[in-house]
Amino acid sequence: MNKFRRIGxxxxxxxxxxxxxxIRAITxxxxxxxxxxxxxxxxxxxxxxENIIPxxxxxxxxxxxxxxxxxxxxxxxxxxxxEGMQKAIATCKKFNIDAIVAIGGDGTFRGATDLTLHGVxxxxxxxxxxxxxxxxxxxxxxxxxxxxxxxxxxxxRDTCESHARCNVVEVMGRDCGQIAxxxxxxxxxxxxxxxxxxxxxxxxxxxxxxxKAAGKRGMIVMVSEGVTATDENGKxxxxxxxxxxxxxxxxxxxxxxARLAHIVRGGSPTLRDRLTATKMGVFAVExxxxxxxxxxxxxENGEITDLDIVFALTTDRMYxxxxxxxxxxxxxxxxxxxxxxxxxxxxxxIKELYEMSYDICK
Ligand code: F6P
Numbered sequence: 221m222n223k224f225r226r227i228g229x230x231x232x233x234x235x236x237x238x239x240x241x242x243i244r245a246i247t248x249x250x251x252x253x254x255x256x257x258x259x260x261x262x263x264x265x266x267x268x269x270e271n272i273i274p275x276x277x278x279x280x281x282x283x284x285x286x287x288x289x290x291x292x293x294x295x296x297x298x299x300x301x302x303e304g305m306q307k308a309i310a311t312c313k314k315f316n317i318d319a320i321v322a323i324g325g326d327g328t329f330r331g332a333t334d335l336t337l338h339g340v341x342x343x344x345x346x347x348x349x350x351x352x353x354x355x356x357x358x359x360x361x362x363x364x365x366x367x368x369x370x371x372x373x374x375x376x377r378d379t380c381e382s383h384a385r386c387n388v389v390e391v392m393g394r395d396c397g398q399i400a401x402x403x404x405x406x407x408x409x410x411x412x413x414x415x416x417x418x419x420x421x422x423x424x425x426x427x428x429x430x431x432k433a434a435g436k437r438g439m440i441v442m443v444s445e446g447v448t449a450t451d452e453n454g455k456x457x458x459x460x461x462x463x464x465x466x467x468x469x470x471x472x473x474x475x476x477x478a479r480l481a482h483i484v485r486g487g488s489p490t491l492r493d494r495l496t497a498t499k500m501g502v503f504a505v506e507x508x509x510x511x512x513x514x515x516x517x518x519x520e521n522g523e524i525t526d527l528d529i530v531f532a533l534t535t536d537r538m539y540x541x542x543x544x545x546x547x548x549x550x551x552x553x554x555x556x557x558x559x560x561x562x563x564x565x566x567x568x569x570i571k572e573l574y575e576m577s578y579d580i581c582k
Contacts, residue, residue, distance in 0.1 A: 228259075230323070234485060240290055253509055262291075263292070263294045285489075320332070324344070345360070356518035363492035366402055373409075386440075389440060401442075404440075443463060
């Protein structure tokens, strides 16, 4: 006998291709188990504003191919207040929502934990193009975003080649360089610049000069949006456009700048994202039906599994050097060692790929 009769599903934070596939899987798996599903519109704000719709098998037909999220998304500030939380809880009671699956990134999981603390069992599913949730090897949307970058940069390369130009391409990823690093290697960039590894501008410029001397015409330099410089007023500014000017000045090669921005976030999800989203969605419903709560569904070494959300968020802060006083107090030595293991794994993955790119990106 299921503990839950009705669950809610929401998407929050930046949308990511594959979120619809997760909504579809959650809905169908739950219905199959005799549990009704309500779609919460506009992320946590839908809980505050009672913007709730029933989801049926038919309602999620033909959405697996669509980017974005049929439930819409936003970053809800009111939900962080006690008043907002009380309204959200009241909505759950009014609509008989016994538990929630929240699809998104770290902000979404903080909200999920707050809901759990207020008595609404919640499971998180990792969905963000940035792949910046430290505790998971993979987050839904990452593969599609990278393929969109590749496709766009292939177009840029054609025109760079024709005109013997360099194109500096800035891609999203917030403070995480994964999109820039992996697409930079895959699109044959001559240099890659990411927040995690200090960028040797001089070395990159020398590489571009030698490539030009060796007869290379079109060149791509990939920069993550997370890399910034400081202007004369001490304000942080994106580094990509600065690098564009420096390359042109130092090498004499006509250099253009392209910010791919939100283009990278849309589009039909790849097989990888549709499949991973489906597996994670099904797993999330299974966790809820097993009576689990405050867990986040992750991928580790190719397997779908789960972790305590607060453990995952704390590991994330550890990796991003954002630990607050007392964050580790409740954890055992073994648990803290496990957090370090996860952080070291992430850092090593990036370092290894970046070092490999030194020899290949020319
Ligand atoms: O987290 C996804 C992401 O697309 C980041 O890569 C980017 O920095 C941010 O969201 C942009 O946010 P917004 O859509 O609110 O401008």
